[in-house]
Amino acid sequence: MKPSTFRMFYATRSALKPHRDCNVNSVLAALDLETHSSSIQHGVYNGKWGGNGEMFNAVNPSTGQILSKVRMGSISDLKQTISLMNEAKTYWREIPAPKRGEIVRQMREALANKIEPLGKLVSLEMGKILAEGIGEVQEYIDIADYATGLSRMISGAVIPSERPGHFMKEMWNPIGNVGVISAFNFPVAVYGWNSAISLICGNTVVWKPAPTGVLSAIAVTKILQKVLEKNNLPGSICSLVSGGSDIGSEISQNKNINLVSFTGSTKIGREVGLAVQNRFGRSLLELGGNNAIIIDEDADLDLAIRSVLFAAVGTAGQRCTTARRLFVHKKVYDVVVQRLIKAYDQIKVGNPLEEGVLCGPLHTNNSVKNFLEGIEQVKQQGGTILRGGTRVAGLECGNFVEPTITSIAHDAPIVQNEIFAPILHTIKVTSLDQAIEWNNEVGQGLSSSLFTTDIKKIFKWTGPSGSDCGIVNVNIPTNGAEIGGAFGGEKETGGGREAGSDSWKQYMRRQSCTINYSGSLPLAQGIKFE
Known part of the structure; x- marks a missing residue:
C-alpha cells in the first residue's frame, strides 16, 4: 500500500464534507x-x-x-x-x-x-x-x-x-x-x-x-x-x-x-x-484470492488490528488481495475481535470523494445482492454476525453496505468461496500449525499474512510447510503489494x-541458440553420424 493511502486510512476521521474539484x-x-x-x-x-x-x-x-x-x-x-x-x-x-x-x-x-x-x-x-x-x-x-x-x-x-x-x-x-x-x-x-x-x-x-x-x-x-x-x-x-x-x-x-x-x-x-x-x-x-491473516498469540496487536482494518475494508473489500478470513489464536481472540469491532465502528461509509470517508460503495447492484445473500448464508451455516451485515441506512441511492465481521467455522461453505465484499470471517485457532492448515485448505492461493514476533514461526510460515500462497507476508496486510516483487498466486488463483x-x-x-564457429561438426553427446 502506498504511504499516502496508509496515512489517510488510519488518520483521525475529519468531518464529512465534499472534496474540492x-x-x-x-x-x-x-x-x-x-x-x-x-x-x-x-x-x-x-x-x-x-x-x-x-x-x-x-x-x-x-x-x-x-x-x-x-x-x-x-x-x-x-x-x-x-x-x-x-x-x-x-x-x-x-x-x-x-x-x-x-x-x-x-x-x-x-x-x-x-x-x-x-x-x-x-x-x-x-x-x-x-x-x-x-x-x-x-x-x-x-x-x-x-x-x-x-x-x-x-x-x-x-x-x-x-x-x-x-x-x-x-x-x-x-x-x-x-x-x-x-x-x-x-x-x-x-x-x-x-x-x-x-x-x-x-x-x-x-x-x-x-x-x-x-x-x-x-x-x-x-x-x-x-x-x-x-x-x-x-x-x-x-x-x-x-x-x-x-x-x-x-x-x-x-x-x-x-x-x-x-x-x-x-x-x-x-x-x-x-x-x-x-x-x-x-x-x-x-x-480469485480468499486470503487469510493469522494473528498468533505473540503478535503485536496494535500493528495487527491496523493491518486487518485496511486489508478487510480497503476498496470496500473489492481487492483480489482483500483479507476474507482471520485466524486468531484463542488466547487473544476475544481482545482482537473487540478491538476490531471498535475500529470498524469508526469507519465512515459514503461518497468516496468526500473527506473522511474510508469505505466507498460496492461496484454494482449485483454486488450488493451477493453481499446480502452471503450474510444469509453465514447465518444458515451456523455463523454469527458480530458487526454489520446490512445496507447502509440513508444511502440507498448508492451501493453502500456495512463492513461486516462474522464468527463461523473454518470449513463452512461460505468461507471456502470468497464474496467480493467487505465480509471478514473470524475463526479461533489453537496453534500456528492449525492456522497454516486452514489457511491452505481453500481452493485459492493468492495472498496470506502472519502476525508474530517469533523468528522461528516466521521461517516456518515462509518455508515449504508454511503458506501455499504466491504472496506470503509477515506483519503486514495481505494487500498493498509492491511492484518490485512478482504478483500472483497458486492453485485456483491461476x-x-x-x-x-x-x-x-x-x-x-525464450530461445536456446548454439553458434558453431569451429569449422568442424562435433555432435552433442558424442554421437558419430558419418
Whole structure:
C-alpha cells in the first residue's frame, strides 16, 4: 500500500464534507473526455477512435447517476484492430529495447501529469476512495519506472557448450501481440502492470477493460495516444477495444493474440485458460484470492488490528488481495475481535470523494445482492454476525453496505468461496500449525499474512510447510503489494505472475541458440553420424 493511502486510512476521521474539484465535467474535461450530456465517448482505439458495438452507460456506483455514454466495440472492430497490430508489431519489435523504454518513460511522465483527475475518475467510476484512486494511478507510474529500467537489463544466459568451437546463449524475443482483459476493481493499474512490461519487451497490446471501468480505460488510452503520436508511432501499439464477453472470448480464441493476460474470477479464468490452451497460446491468469491473516498469540496487536482494518475494508473489500478470513489464536481472540469491532465502528461509509470517508460503495447492484445473500448464508451455516451485515441506512441511492465481521467455522461453505465484499470471517485457532492448515485448505492461493514476533514461526510460515500462497507476508496486510516483487498466486488463483522479479519472461519467447564457429561438426553427446 502506498504511504499516502496508509496515512489517510488510519488518520483521525475529519468531518464529512465534499472534496474540492469533484465536479464530474471538470474531471472529464481534464482527461480530454467528452463532457456534453448528449456526447458519446468512443470505446475503440487502434490509431483512430471509433466503435460499432452497443451503447453503454457508465454509472457512478455512489449515486446511480450516469457519468457518460460509451459506444463499445464489436467483433469486427477487434479483428480490424488485431490486423493493425500485426502490421505495427513488425516495426515495434525491431526498435531497440532501451528506445522502447524511452517511450514508456514518456508515458510515465504523461500519466504523472494527469494523476489527480485520473485518480478522481477511478473514484467516480469504480467507487474506491480518492487516496486509493490516486494510488492506483501511482502504481501504473511505478511500473512504468520499473519497465524503463528493465528495458536496459533484459538479458539471457551464456551457457557452456560441451562441443569445442561452439557458443551457446539464451535469447529473449518479443512474443508478438498481447491481449489484456482487466477487471473492474483496478481499472488502471492492472493494464499498467501488463502493458508497461509488454511494451519494453517489444509487443503490441490490445486492452479489453471491464465494461464498468471503460471511462478510465479511455482516459488512459488518450494519454498514451499522445505519446505515440508525438513519437510518430502507430496507435495500434496500444489498442483499446471495449465490450462485453464476446470481445473477451474472441481475444481468448484468436490465434493472432500470442498471450492473453486475464484478471477476474476463477470461473471465467478457467474458461479463458481453456480457450487459449486449446489453440496452444499462452495465458497469464490472475484469479480469485480468499486470503487469510493469522494473528498468533505473540503478535503485536496494535500493528495487527491496523493491518486487518485496511486489508478487510480497503476498496470496500473489492481487492483480489482483500483479507476474507482471520485466524486468531484463542488466547487473544476475544481482545482482537473487540478491538476490531471498535475500529470498524469508526469507519465512515459514503461518497468516496468526500473527506473522511474510508469505505466507498460496492461496484454494482449485483454486488450488493451477493453481499446480502452471503450474510444469509453465514447465518444458515451456523455463523454469527458480530458487526454489520446490512445496507447502509440513508444511502440507498448508492451501493453502500456495512463492513461486516462474522464468527463461523473454518470449513463452512461460505468461507471456502470468497464474496467480493467487505465480509471478514473470524475463526479461533489453537496453534500456528492449525492456522497454516486452514489457511491452505481453500481452493485459492493468492495472498496470506502472519502476525508474530517469533523468528522461528516466521521461517516456518515462509518455508515449504508454511503458506501455499504466491504472496506470503509477515506483519503486514495481505494487500498493498509492491511492484518490485512478482504478483500472483497458486492453485485456483491461476499461477500467473505480473509486475516485478522475472515476470517479464512471460511476455517473451525464450530461445536456446548454439553458434558453431569451429569449422568442424562435433555432435552433442558424442554421437558419430558419418
